[in-house]
Amino acid sequence: MLYDKLWDIAVRADWRLMSVEYKALAVGALAVAVVLIWNAIRIRKRMRRIETQLQKMQKEINLLQMQESRRLMTDLNAISSDKVGSSDTGLEMGQRDFAQTP
Numbered sequence: 001m002l003y004d005k006l007w008d009i010a011v012r013a014d015w016r017l018m019s020v021e022y023k024a025l026a027v028g029a030l031a032v033a034v035v036l037i038w039n040a041i042r043i044r045k046r047m048r049r050i051e052t053q054l055q056k057m058q059k060e061i062n063l064l065q066m067q068e069s070r071r072l073m074t075d076l077n078a079i080s081s082d083k084v085g086s087s088d089t090g091l092e093m094g095q096r097d098f099a100q101t102p
Contacts (some may be wrong), residue, residue, distance in 0.1 A: 006022065 006025075
């Protein structure tokens with residue numbers, strides 16, 4: 001079997017006895033391994049770059065969210081203080097303001 005022959009050659013480590021087909025197979029396997037490892041490294045670098053960009057965007061979104069919520073809270077506080085201030089004058093009543101029952 002092919003696998004057994006390759007294993008025998010690898011164990012003996014006598015590479016001069018290896019035929020041209022086996023040499024080509026070994027070089028091809030090495031090239032495939034190098035390409036796969038290189039692609040994996042490239043993908044990891046790209047993923048790290050994308051993750052850092054996403055983190056920056058998330059920080060910016062959080063900052064904008066906080067700014068908008070502060071703006072809305074100040075607007076709501078201003079509106080609620082205007083409503084409370086205008087209705088306070090009509091709610092004040094003294095003891096004589098109660099209606100008398102007959």
